Amino acid sequence: MTVMIDTGNYIAAKAAVMAKPDVVAAYPITPQTTTVEGIADYVATGEYKGKYICVESEHSAMTACIGASEAGSRTFTATSSHGLFLMHEMLHWAALARLPIVMCNINRVAGPGWNIWADENDSISQRDTGWIQLYCSSNQEIFDTVIQSFKLAEDKNVVLPVMISYNAFILSHTSMPVEIPSQKEIDDYLPKFKAKWKLDTKNPVTHGNIIGTQYYEKVRKAMQNAQMNAKELIPKIALDWKKKFGTYHGGLLERYRCDDAEQILISMGAIGAESKAAIDELRKEGKKIGLARLRTFRPFPKEEIIKLGKQAELIVIDRNISIGSEGAVFNEIKSALFNKVDTKVTGFIAGLGGKDVPYTDIIKMCKKSIKSKAKDQIWYGFNEEGR
Amino acid sequence: MSKKQKKYDIVTTISYPKKGAMGKTGSWRTYEPQFDKDKCVKCLRCWIFCPEGAIIRKDDDSVEIDMDYCKGCGICANVCKVKAIKMERKGLKK
Numbered sequence: 001m002t003v004m005i006d007t008g009n010y011i012a013a014k015a016a017v018m019a020k021p022d023v024v025a026a027y028p029i030t031p032q033t034t035t036v037e038g039i040a041d042y043v044a045t046g047e048y049k050g051k052y053i054c055v056e057s058e059h060s061a062m063t064a065c066i067g068a069s070e071a072g073s074r075t076f077t078a079t080s081s082h083g084l085f086l087m088h089e090m091l092h093w094a095a096l097a098r099l100p101i102v103m104c105n106i107n108r109v110a111g112p113g114w115n116i117w118a119d120e121n122d123s124i125s126q127r128d129t130g131w132i133q134l135y136c137s138s139n140q141e142i143f144d145t146v147i148q149s150f151k152l153a154e155d156k157n158v159v160l161p162v163m164i165s166y167n168a169f170i171l172s173h174t175s176m177p178v179e180i181p182s183q184k185e186i187d188d189y190l191p192k193f194k195a196k197w198k199l200d201t202k203n204p205v206t207h208g209n210i211i212g213t214q215y216y217e218k219v220r221k222a223m224q225n226a227q228m229n230a231k232e233l234i235p236k237i238a239l240d241w242k243k244k245f246g247t248y249h250g251g252l253l254e255r256y257r258c259d260d261a262e263q264i265l266i267s268m269g270a271i272g273a274e275s276k277a278a279i280d281e282l283r284k285e286g287k288k289i290g291l292a293r294l295r296t297f298r299p300f301p302k303e304e305i306i307k308l309g310k311q312a313e314l315i316v317i318d319r320n321i322s323i324g325s326e327g328a329v330f331n332e333i334k335s336a337l338f339n340k341v342d343t344k345v346t347g348f349i350a351g352l353g354g355k356d357v358p359y360t361d362i363i364k365m366c367k368k369s370i371k372s373k374a375k376d377q378i379w380y381g382f383n384e385e386g387r
Numbered sequence: 388m389s390k391k392q393k394k395y396d397i398v399t400t401i402s403y404p405k406k407g408a409m410g411k412t413g414s415w416r417t418y419e420p421q422f423d424k425d426k427c428v429k430c431l432r433c434w435i436f437c438p439e440g441a442i443i444r445k446d447d448d449s450v451e452i453d454m455d456y457c458k459g460c461g462i463c464a465n466v467c468k469v470k471a472i473k474m475e476r477k478g479l480k481k
Binding site for chain 1 (some may be wrong): 390392393395396397398399400401402403404408409
């Protein structure tokens with residue numbers, strides 16, 4: 001075990017290389033750039049021995065990963081915002097083809113206007129592609145989640161691609177100390193990849209042929225089952241990791257001071273980490289409030305949310321908005337509770353376009369919702385003049 | 388293939404090689420090949436070029452067209468040097 005002090009992106013690169021993917025195909029985009037630069041450095045030093053394919057676009061990056069994965073290779077890529085949007089068609093393909101590709105997505109604003117800061121609308125807009133979506137809130141969590149994601153994606157009952165999201169700059173370009181196990185320990189934890197299916201000249205099959213309606217539905221149902229299996233597996237993988245390596249960030253969600261809470265704040269990503277400071281302050285004031293930080297958005301932890309709803313009133317902060325509806329997490333939470341629990345749920349939109357959401361603002365949001373009746377979503381700190 | 392086909396235990400759109408995996412694709416035809424055996428010089432160009440494997444090669448190198456799977460693309464008629472195959476619109480009254 002060594003301690004490495006580095007930015008979220010370089011930590012992701014380190015984790016990816018330690019997982020020994022056979023193929024990495026990526027195209028640089030701010031704020032993801034240093035992730036792929038980091039991997040390129042490991043190619044130069046000889047630490048990364050797989051194939052590194054420099055492609056001409058993100059669409060090609062994903063198709064290269066799909067091709068390599070179909071040939072039985074462990075694959076990794078990383079992207080951000082517009083790069084992710086360019087991949088969109090192939091994201092569906094990767095999931096429907098049941099390829100355990102692992103990808104980091106560094107959450108960045110969608111343009112126009114051109115803005116490179118943190119906002120979760122990029123990954124949220126890929127919600128229905130079939131990818132497992134995990135959200136991190138520290139560099140240690142990024143390292144652990146990247147390695148665990150290969151385990152999760154390649155599990156025989158899952159076999160789906162995994163997207164690991166973390167906020168631009170707040171995590172991607174901020175250095176933190178991270179405990180790194182030895183390569184031997186990682187090798188023992190993550191054995192060589194054995195594809196569940198592959199294109200193999202010794203056993204020729206066709207993939208992606210014309211398919212009748214009666215079979216297509218079966219493929220979709222199998223993906224849904226695989227996501228449900230992932231929902232059971234994610235907490236087990238996290239606990240197993242804790243036993244082996246000591247670090248733990250929660251299962252499907254991370255509970256923080258929830259035990260006697262009458263209000264529970266739900267947030268994810270960087271706001272999820274910042275929320276802990278807000279909870280500590282509110283607790284000092286005697287407020288019975290806790291935090292449930294979402295780690296998985298797909299599969300959505302419906303059962304856990306119902307448990308929280310039975311215990312407390314819920315406050316939700318979204319750093320995204322599904323235009324024409326409401327914040328994606330707020331929407332999902334209400335849908336999970338419907339017909340099961342009747343509790344007050346207050347939703348906030350905050351931090352869009354990378355606007356800073358300090359713990360002081362989170363405290364204000366919590367206080368506002370403790371006092372008020374249930375309302376439709378509130379745009380916190382919205383200012384027409386843009387101040 | 389001598390070895391037994393390995394089947395993968397996963398639900399995705401994998402299809403395994405077998406004759407007529409997509410049904411009798413001959414029903415897709417608009418144009419039909421008309422084969423004149425007397426003109427044929429057994430060069431086997433049609434057999435090489437047919438993308439569907441619908442040209443049946445016999446022991447004496449004479450050929451026959453498998454109308455169950457011929458999609459009527461006309462490649463055989465195009466590559467035939469002696470014009471032993473010509474394409475005709477299906478169902479056309481003569």
